[in-house]
Structures are given as C-alpha cells and as structure tokens.
Amino acid sequence: MKKITITIIIPVFNVENFVNETLLSVKNQTSQADEVIVINDGSTDGSTHILNSFKDLQGWKIIHTQNQGLGLTRNFGRSIAKSDYIYFLDSDDIIKSNLIIRMREIIEEYDKPDMILFSGESFDKNGSTKKKPNLKFTLQGKFLDNSKLITELTKRNETLPQASRYVTRVDLWVKNKLNYPEGIAEDEAVFFPLLTLSKSTIVIPETFYKYRLGRPGSITLSPLNTKHAKDFLNRIISFMMFMTLNSDLIESNLTAWRYRLGKKGLNYVSICLKTKTPISWVTLISLIYKVKSVSFVPKLLWRFLKYFFFKNKLNNK
Numbered sequence: 023m024k025k026i027t028i029t030i031i032i033p034v035f036n037v038e039n040f041v042n043e044t045l046l047s048v049k050n051q052t053s054q055a056d057e058v059i060v061i062n063d064g065s066t067d068g069s070t071h072i073l074n075s076f077k078d079l080q081g082w083k084i085i086h087t088q089n090q091g092l093g094l095t096r097n098f099g100r101s102i103a104k105s106d107y108i109y110f111l112d113s114d115d116i117i118k119s120n121l122i123i124r125m126r127e128i129i130e131e132y133d134k135p136d137m138i139l140f141s142g143e144s145f146d147k148n149g150s151t152k153k154k155p156n157l158k159f160t161l162q163g164k165f166l167d168n169s170k171l172i173t174e175l176t177k178r179n180e181t182l183p184q185a186s187r188y189v190t191r192v193d194l195w196v197k198n199k200l201n202y203p204e205g206i207a208e209d210e211a212v213f214f215p216l217l218t219l220s221k222s223t224i225v226i227p228e229t230f231y232k233y234r235l236g237r238p239g240s241i242t243l244s245p246l247n248t249k250h251a252k253d254f255l256n257r258i259i260s261f262m263m264f265m266t267l268n269s270d271l272i273e274s275n276l277t278a279w280r281y282r283l284g285k286k287g288l289n290y291v292s293i294c295l296k297t298k299t300p301i302s303w304v305t306l307i308s309l310i311y312k313v314k315s316v317s318f319v320p321k322l323l324w325r326f327l328k329y330f331f332f333k334n335k336l337n338n339k
Contacts, residue, residue: 165223
C-alpha cells in the first residue's frame with residue numbers, strides 16, 4: 023500500500039508569546055508529518071524571528087505573506103500542500119505527540135476516509151476563562167454518506183466547528199470546490215458542508231488537540247462590531263445556498279441543518295442589535311421560511327423584546 027502523506031498547515035499572525043510552543047508540539051511528533059507549511063500572515067511582532075528558527079527542519083516550509091486573514095491563509099496553504107491529507111492547526115494551540123501516527127493508523131484501518139474527527143481539550147494558563155467549550159466527541163465509528171452523523175452530533179451538542187479537530191482528505195476540498203471564506207467565523211462556513219460531502223467519516227473520542235483559552239488579542243475575545251454582524255450574515259447566506267443546492271445530500275439530516283440555521287439567525291440578530299448594525303430583513307424572512315420551526319419566530323421576537331426592554335431600562339435610569 024502506498025504511504026499516506028499528511029501536511030500540517032499553520033497560519034501565524036502576531037502570536038510571538040505562543041507560537042514556539044505550538045511549533046515544538048509539531049516538531050516533537052513521534053511520527054513526523056510529511057510536510058509542515060507555516061504561513062506568516064503579515065505578523066508585526068516577533069513571530070517572524072521565531073518562525074525562522076524552524077526553517078531548516080526537513081519537510082518544513084516557512085512562508086511570509088501580506089496579511090489576508092485566517093480563512094484565506096488556510097486556503098493558500100491547502101493550495102500548495104502536496105500530501106493526501108491536510109490538518110489545520112492554529113498558531114497558539116498544541117497537538118499531542120501521537121496525533122500524526124494515530125491519523126496514519128486510522129487512515130489505513132478505515133481505507134482512506136475523507137474525514138477524521140477527534141476530541142480536544144482546553145487549557146488556560148492565566149486561569150481567566152470560566153466558561154469552557156465542549157471539545158469532546160462521544161460518538162465512535164465509521165459513518166458513510168447519507169448517515170445520521172450530523173443529526174447525532176447535534177443531539178449530543180457536539181457540533182462546535184473547529185478546524186483543528188479534524189483531518190481531511192485534500193480531494194474532499196478540491197472536488198467540491200470548498201474553501202474557507204474571508205472574514206470571521208470561517209470554521210462555521212465549512213464544517214457542515216464537509217460532513218455532508220464526506221463519503222466516509224471516522225469519529226473517535228480520543229483527544230489529540232489542546233485549545234488555548236484566554237489569549238489576549240484572539241478572535242474569540244475581540245469585542246463585537248459591525249464586521250462581525252456582516253460576516254455572520256454572509257455565513258447565513260452561504261449556509262442557505264448550500265442547503266438549496268444540495269437538498270438531496272442534506273435530506274437525512276435536514277432537521278439538524280434547520281436547527282443550525284435557526285441558531286445562526288438568532289445569533290445574527292443579537293449581534294446586529296448589540297452593534298447597532300442594520301438587519302437584512304430579506305435574509306431574515308428567507309431564513310424563517312428555511313428553518314420551518316414554530317418556536318423560531320417567538321425566539322426571534324424575544325431577542326428584540328429583550329434588547330429594547332433593557333435599552334429602555336438603561337435610558338430611564
């Protein structure tokens with residue numbers, strides 16, 4: 023059997039206090055990745071100097087570009103990767119030393135699946151984060167296309183989109199012309215489509231990934247603004263478009279898709295209200311039609327009532 027190759031892609035932007043630990047976790051794998059592509063996305067701090075100290079490692083490529091954002095940088099890395107499989111790692115997180123060797127074992131055992139999902143765990147060295155995300159998968163096994171995988175993950179509240187908790191076959195992206203979008207919430211845009219288009223998905227509960235919480239300057243900690251609202255709107259539009267164009271593929275998980283879309287809509291309205299961004303009413307009406315849930319409209323109305331109630335309460339003080 024031909025050796026299966028794996029590329030790790032790491033976009034880097036202004037993480038001088040964390041990126042060395044990330045790169046060491048890649049360097050110290052018990053089975054080395056066939057290729058490591060590190061892309062310096064226009065960093066203005068000391069990250070560049072740290073990256074250059076890894077440039078002579080075999081199979082490593084350190085590339086410096088102008089800033090274009092996380093999603094587009096991942097796309098660029100994928101476009102130049104030469105391996106059968108790719109893995110996206112954020113530049114402030116860590117992988118356990120057996121990630122690559124276990125991925126190779128699973129790929130061989132399950133006859134080259136399109137996608138492998140695995141668990142993660144969070145850590146906060148500052149101890150400042152109280153709420154921790156659920157990074158665990160409790161499912162286990164092989165799921166073919168048209169299975170109820172998305173439905174099962176939704177029932178278990180295990181659909182948090184996170185690029186560093188899955189390894190994917192390059193062909194899955196190329197054949198379906200999938201890309202991360204520009205802007206915020208790029209993981210959200212591709213996770214359900216990847217799961218839907220995958221002909222064979224492996225889910226294992228083992229933990230290989232460590233997600234850093236509480237990093238100053240991270241996207242998740244940045245204050246909400248109009249850009250967040252506009253990007254969220256774009257994610258909703260692309261989500262609905264995928265549903266329309268792939269109605270046959272999502273049929274077995276249609277309820278889960280609608281539930282996800284409803285959550286996106288509620289979050290979008292909340293962000294618009296908080297940032298005083300005009301709401302796209304045309305999109306919102308289309309969304310109501312797509313969700314087809316009797317509870318969605320009351321939840322939507324509650325978002326408006328709650329906002330205006332607290333706004334008036336503050337104004338009357």
